[in-house]
Amino acid sequence: MASEFDLIARYFTRAAPAGLLGVGDDCALFPVPPGEQVATSTDLLLEGRHFFPDVDPRALGHKALAVNLSDLAAMGARPIGCVLGLALPRLDEAWLAAFAQGFHDLAGLHGCPLIGGDTTRSAHDLAISVTVFGAVPAGQALRRDGAQAGDDIWVSGELGAADVAYRLLDGQYPADASLLAATRAALEWPQPQVALGLALRGIAHAAIDLSDGLLQDLGHILTASRVGASLEEARMPAAAALASLDEDKRRRAVLGGGDVYQLCFTAPTSKRDAVQAAASTAGARVTRIGQTLTQPGLAVRDANGQPLAALPAGFDHFPGPT
Amino acid sequence: MASEFDLIARYFTRAAPAGLLGVGDDCALFPVPPGEQVATSTDLLLEGRHFFPDVDPRALGHKALAVNLSDLAAMGARPIGCVLGLALPRLDEAWLAAFAQGFHDLAGLHGCPLIGGDTTRSAHDLAISVTVFGAVPAGQALRRDGAQAGDDIWVSGELGAADVAYRLLDGQYPADASLLAATRAALEWPQPQVALGLALRGIAHAAIDLSDGLLQDLGHILTASRVGASLEEARMPAAAALASLDEDKRRRAVLGGGDVYQLCFTAPTSKRDAVQAAASTAGARVTRIGQTLTQPGLAVRDANGQPLAALPAGFDHFPGPT
Numbered sequence A, B: 001m002a003s004e005f006d007l008i009a010r011y012f013t014r015a016a017p018a019g020l021l022g023v024g025d026d027c028a029l030f031p032v033p034p035g036e037q038v039a040t041s042t043d044l045l046l047e048g049r050h051f052f053p054d055v056d057p058r059a060l061g062h063k064a065l066a067v068n069l070s071d072l073a074a075m076g077a078r079p080i081g082c083v084l085g086l087a088l089p090r091l092d093e094a095w096l097a098a099f100a101q102g103f104h105d106l107a108g109l110h111g112c113p114l115i116g117g118d119t120t121r122s123a124h125d126l127a128i129s130v131t132v133f134g135a136v137p138a139g140q141a142l143r144r145d146g147a148q149a150g151d152d153i154w155v156s157g158e159l160g161a162a163d164v165a166y167r168l169l170d171g172q173y174p175a176d177a178s179l180l181a182a183t184r185a186a187l188e189w190p191q192p193q194v195a196l197g198l199a200l201r202g203i204a205h206a207a208i209d210l211s212d213g214l215l216q217d218l219g220h221i222l223t224a225s226r227v228g229a230s231l232e233e234a235r236m237p238a239a240a241a242l243a244s245l246d247e248d249k250r251r252r253a254v255l256g257g258g259d260v261y262q263l264c265f266t267a268p269t270s271k272r273d274a275v276q277a278a279a280s281t282a283g284a285r286v287t288r289i290g291q292t293l294t295q296p297g298l299a300v301r302d303a304n305g306q307p308l309a310a311l312p313a314g315f316d317h318f319p320g321p322t
Helices: A004-012 A057-075 A093-109 A161-169 A177-188 A194-199 A214-225 A240-244 A247-256 A269-282 B004-012 B057-075 B093-109 B161-169 B177-188 B194-199 B214-225 B240-244 B247-256 B269-282
Strands: A028-031 A036-046 A078-088 A114-121 A127-137 A152-156 A206-209 A228-232 A263-267 A286-293 A298-301 B028-031 B036-046 B078-088 B114-121 B127-137 B152-156 B206-209 B228-232 B263-267 B286-293 B298-301
Touching: A004 A093, A004 A114, A028 A078, A028 A114, A036 A057, A036 B078, A036 B114, A036 B127, A057 A078, A057 A093, A057 A127, A057 A177, A057 A194, A057 A206, A078 A093, A078 A194, A078 B036, A078 B127, A093 A114, A114 B036, A127 B036, A127 B078, A127 B127, A152 A269, A161 A177, A161 A240, A161 A247, A177 A240, A194 A269, A206 A214, A214 A228, A214 A247, A214 A263, A214 A298, A240 A247, A263 A269, A269 A286, B004 B093, B004 B114, B028 B078, B028 B114, B036 B057, B057 B078, B057 B093, B057 B127, B057 B177, B057 B194, B057 B206, B078 B093, B078 B194, B093 B114, B152 B269, B161 B177, B161 B240, B161 B247, B177 B240, B194 B269, B206 B214, B214 B228, B214 B247, B214 B263, B214 B298, B240 B247, B263 B269, B269 B286
Parallel strands: A078 A114, A228 A298, B078 B114, B228 B298
Antiparallel strands: A028 B036, A036 A127, A036 B028, A078 A127, A152 A263, A152 A286, A206 A263, A228 A286, B036 B127, B078 B127, B152 B263, B152 B286, B206 B263, B228 B286
């Protein structure tokens, strides 16, 4: 039935690249190279829970895809395409055009075209579902369960800025315009580390993205791989903007802060040069922050080599109503 | 971070079949047979818009997957797996267990295991996103644009019951317990025609599922294939329960009623026996209801061969707030 929601679909309908059947049939179709597997991830994002209602819609379109591309990155998968479900409480064409722009810009950057979708009207909440598809040669996916005791532990990029921006916007920290200006892009415009994930195939033993914070996400690798870890706080690549914060806030942001969408991965010590070369190829910065151990558990050592007595819990941004 | 929503995930986490990496990593992984393409479809279902708030949760779990499997069926794709996003305004374990049961039962029936997902809390609405993946040999997908002038037009199953059940439950039709009892399963427990879609590969020229009603969905085939059609009302496989309705209501249900999830397809007249054999293999009933024509347009002829002066519009169930 023709409706205003047909209008919405137009913002998201672009010609599908050769070989892909895009929006306009019961299903989208895409080929997978021989010997490769499909990697897929899905996220359901809700206003108030995963983003602020007044967020820049272009940033929201970017981030809705970015968080899913980050999952492909963490598996070492090459993006193929994505589908989008969008439930809108009202029709706002300017909002929609900006959202679509942010989404398509990032999709274009990573060769991940929108090939299908579903738009509808919601009674209250804005809801966004994104499912991405990628390809990875069989046996080469960067899984969580491949870490071995004695591996180096690495992270890409910088840590902590998104957490600080979130707490400033949420009113948990006193207003600080310059601190917000220095941290906000990390929260609203995360850059998925797709190229780094691809470059780490055959080098990294295990990888994960830091959506829930370093300690919690590294914990998933340790549990799945049945190893422990020791991290050195002094090595952490904290965002420069965090220098003005007190130690507790900085620690909370760097070790516990979520919404980072950088990669944490382990690799054998024999591969240090290979890791640096892969990062260089991908245009990414990587930092070695500790090692995996045979004995279970996770310790963070301060500058004096003493384990921190208390570790910040993983922080669930936008915890929503309770 | 451990939360009550980890609990929710447990209802949906089952061991992934061999060859598939299921929930518990950044992405799910699945192989695709050489020479086959991936078919994918996504739907975002919202309380109040796509289902009544008091619907049986087991039926809802069934239908959330069924509407997506129906898209695979309409492409002639064999199901591989699916991912689920679930946003819940509150935690109700009995509700959740029943929803998961309905979902998993249908997934098991069609070999379409849940391999990934995302659960979260919503502020107001219950939202369900499902994305399915299937495989179809390259070039064998049943698309919308393959109909040729002179094809027979077929539908599977019966028409109209879901529309009547919806209007009874919505209060548009006066309460009628026996009519509701005879039509409700069609609305709440649609059976996707996956086996029929597979059996029609190489036989049907074009196919679509009837989520939006016969005339509207057949219209999509006609537009994409640049042909017209003439249908015979007397041939329509109306559900037996509709016999007690007046002509207008029956016509509206049969020609315009949505939520059917049967297949409408075209095939050359030379393939009538092959179509019947395919239906027999799939355990499905199929009915020949008309023919495609060179000249554009869509006419429905009554028992006297006269075109109906007015056709019911496609009906958008659960149109939501306006």
